[in-house]
Amino acid sequence: MSWSLGEIRALSVKAARGAGMDWGIAEEAGFVVNWLEAHGLQGAKSLAQYLYKVQKPNGFEYEHCPLKLGCLISDTNDWNELQGKTVHEPLLLAPFIANVLGDESLILSWDNNSITIQKNGVTAKNLNALDTQQHVLKAILSENTSDILSNKTRVSEEAEPHVAILNTLAHKTYAPSTEASRLAGAGAGLNDND
Amino acid sequence: MREPDKHLSQSLKMRPASQVMRLKRMGSFHQSRLSFMRVLLRRLKKENWQFDRPIFDVDDNGVGVATYSAKGPERTYTLIAFAHDLPAELRSDRVIAEAWDATFTLFDGEPTKADIERLSKNVPLQEAGRVSEKEISLSRANRSVRLFKYVSECLSNGQQPDISEIEKVGYLMRTTAVYGSAKFGSCDRQKWADRPEFSGSFQPELLSVWLIRTFAIDMVEHMAKVMNRESAVALDPDVRRQFGVGNSTGLGMAPFLINHPALIHAWINGRETAIGIVRSLETAEPQKIAKFKNLVERSEINAASWYTGHELQKSKIEGLCKDFEKINSVLKTDILNQDYPWNSLIEWTENNLSFEGQEQIASLILEPYGELVDHMAETMCADESDSFRINGTMPISTIKSILKNLYEWTDQINFDETTANARVWYVSEEKLEPRLGERHEEPVEPYEQPLSPARDTVRLIEDLQNWADTETVATFLMKHPEHRHIVRRVQLVSNKQYAEICDNTICSTMLPIDLLRCKLSFFGATKFDPRSDRWVRITMYQGAPFPDEISALDPDDLAYPPQDSK
Incomplete structure (x- = not known):
């Protein structure tokens, strides 16, 4: 059975945190996956692939990180920041770019791929299977189009194996349970029945 | 917001956050006519909602399914209730429980047989099951064993239960979790956020609980009939109204605020x-x-x-x-x-x-x-998504001044002291239950959740000290991604005086x-x-009208006990 967008958002935050990201960036990961899935792209897959690749048990290294670059674009309100930069999983930049666009659209390309991003959605044709490489980005402005992917209210069914990866990473944010914490931490220990 | 009426004086006397947003005071709040249950019942009455019980298929062991529909001006919602036969040793209010006396979902519309069949395989499993976009909430309840038994025995003998016995507990069933939007596959809030019948907060969840109250009454009357079909009676309306719905709420709800x-x-x-x-x-x-x-x-x-x-x-x-x-x-x-x-x-x-x-x-x-x-x-x-995006073009001078205006109270706290920094909010791997640990006694710090705005703003203020006023938040956050969470929060609360609890949450x-x-x-x-x-036990809807009497009664008046009940 399918996943809700709110659910994948919450899971993505935990997974990014589990991979070692700071909480504030992890929250952006939730925003990104929610946005991509809602606009017809496989956000859960992109995030899972990226995090799986770069997870660090102690302290996250943000080198070539699409989320950190996305934050910079969104924070400075300037997509030019991405020109010529090298990142993993460029698809994860799309929601940040949409944040800063006005009435125009932006064509983001790397290697042989390109997507067109505008405020209310994306067009992505023939995206190659994503790989483990980093990619050099190119961006040019373009006219808006009505030819965007249709909006979705649920996470795509294809996300399932990637959700499993996100779950594994999210699990790293949970403290192992002990009998002591079960009683003290939750404040139980009294009889529930009456 | 509507302007205050003309016969009101010029300025409103609002209590400042420094007075209101203190945990000791917040821990003494009382319900009011703006409480969400009362908002819901006023609306159901005003809009003349119609209620029905299309299915009540429960056997002599108290096992089966029942549905309760609520039909408003535009839409119908249906509570689907699954009644179970729960062995006493499995009855627990803790979130780690895996079986309950009854499980529920609020369905968006009128369910088909196939819907009920699908849900019968998932709702009883609660967190371990999956629901769909057609379901708005997921919840479960346990009986108050003692009161349920007493009331069903009274009714089976043709007698009404003693009010004093009811008062000792106040409910026949208590919910132990009412999960809302998006959880376990249920529909996202966006799907119904614009519906006028759900304007305000927690309206679908509280509609579920109000209908659960009726189900609990139906169950006790059903079991009384099973015990003695000849002599069993129904509850008198005035007695019936004394039953609310109980609720056990643990730490899971605390981080919400x-x-x-x-x-x-x-x-x-x-x-x-x-x-x-x-x-x-x-x-x-x-x-x-x-x-x-x-x-x-x-x-x-x-x-x-x-x-x-x-x-x-x-x-x-x-x-x-x-x-x-x-x-x-x-x-x-x-x-x-x-x-x-x-x-x-x-x-x-x-x-x-x-x-x-x-x-x-x-x-x-x-x-x-x-x-x-x-x-x-x-x-x-x-709608908190409106304020999610950080304004990175904000100059450092502005964020410093917001911190000075809204977080000056944190000056009083010294986080180098063990007592000030004593606790860690974390999530346990066991059913993902939020817990509170002792930082200096348990190995839980690596799992800490960001639930200490006071400490995090103090750290932010320290790191901002050496930054020039003319620099921007964007530049600061590139250097300090660890402050991104708290900067988002500080920007969000900057124009909301009651957004922050002015106390140390650890x-x-x-x-x-x-x-x-x-x-x-x-x-x-x-x-x-x-x-x-x-954790805390509470009662909800005690005294409130039931679906079959709401058109004739005033739910606001019934929020207080009757005068003659002294």
Whole structure:
């Protein structure tokens, strides 16, 4: 059975945190996956692939990180920041770019791929299977189009194996349970029945 | 928001956040006419909603399915209830439980047989099952074994149960979790956020609970009939109304108030604005005073019948009962005949009553003035996605000044002290239950959740010290991604005075039940009964009308015990 967008958002935050990201960036990961899935792209897959690749048990290294670059674009309100930069999983930049666009659209390309991003959605044709490489980005402005992917209210069914990866990473944010914490931490220990 | 009416004075007297947003006070909040259960029942009555029970297919062992439909002007919702035969040893209110006496979902529309079949395989599993976009909430309840047995036996013998026995518990079933939007595959809030019947907060969840109350009554009457078909009787309406729905709320709900600052601001601001509106009235008409005095008397009855075994809450209730003595004396004076009578009364409470008493009166002065304050209910919600994006172009000078204005109270806390930094909020891998650990005694710090705005702002202020005022937040966050979470929060709360709890949420003396009490009072709960410093039993909808009588009764009046029940 399918996943809700709110659910994948919450899971993505935990997974990014589990991979070692700071909480504030992890929250952006939730925003990104929610946005991509809602606009017809496989956000859960992109995030899972990226995090799986770069997870660090102690302290996250943000080198070539699409989320950190996305934050910079969104924070400075300037997509030019991405020109010529090298990142993993460029698809994860799309929601940040949409944040800063006005009435125009932006064509983001790397290697042989390109997507067109505008405020209310994306067009992505023939995206190659994503790989483990980093990619050099190119961006040019373009006219808006009505030819965007249709909006979705649920996470795509294809996300399932990637959700499993996100779950594994999210699990790293949970403290192992002990009998002591079960009683003290939750404040139980009294009889529930009456 | 509507402008205050012309017969109100110019400016509203709003209590400042430094007074309101303290845990000790928040832990003494009382329900009011803006509480979400009352908002819901007013709407159901006003819009003349129709209720039905299309299916009641429960066997002699109390196992089966029942559906309860609520039909409004535009849409129908259906509570689907699965009744189970739960062995006593499995009955637990803890979130780690895996079986319950009954499980529920609120369905968006009228379910088909196939829907019920699908849900019968998932809803009883709760967290381990999956629901769909057609379902809005997921919940479960356990019986109060003692009261359920007593009531079913009375009814089977043709007798009504004793009110005094009902009072000891207050409910036949208590919910142990009511999950809302998006959880376990249920529909996202966006799907129904624009529906007028759900404007405000937690309306679908509270509709579920209100219908669960009817299901609990139907179950006890059904079991009485099973015991003796010849002599069994139904509950008398006046007796029946004494049953609310119980609820056990643990730590899971406590982080909510910290995680949703925009929403908390909307709630507190709604109530505080309403209090401000009434305080700004120049005079009070005799019938308004009479209504207020009547409800003071009935609240006193409520306080007198409020039972808890928790020492701290016990002493708070004793204080509240003493407060009522003082209130009764002051109401014999001409305090309500002076200019700005309600303002005088509130100021008097601040100098003379405990927090319990002060907050009781603050809620009660709203009661006679529904026509002036009820519209505030529509403002008591928030779409937090609106304020998610950080404004990185903000100069450092601006964020420094927001911190100075809103977080000066953190100067008083020294986080180098063990007691100030004593706790860690974390999530346990066991059913993902939120817990509170001891930082200096347990190995839980690596799992800490960002639920300490006070400490995080102190750290932010320290790191901002050496940054020039003309630099931007974007540049700062590139250097300090670890502050991104708290910077987002500080920007979000900058124009919301009640968004932040002005207390240290990881202090050794912090009581999670204060957070729970605040939230549950906004729901409309009564009879708070803490079972430790971190979980609480409450009663919901006690005294409220049932679906078959709501058109004939006034739900607002029934929020207080009847006068003759002393």
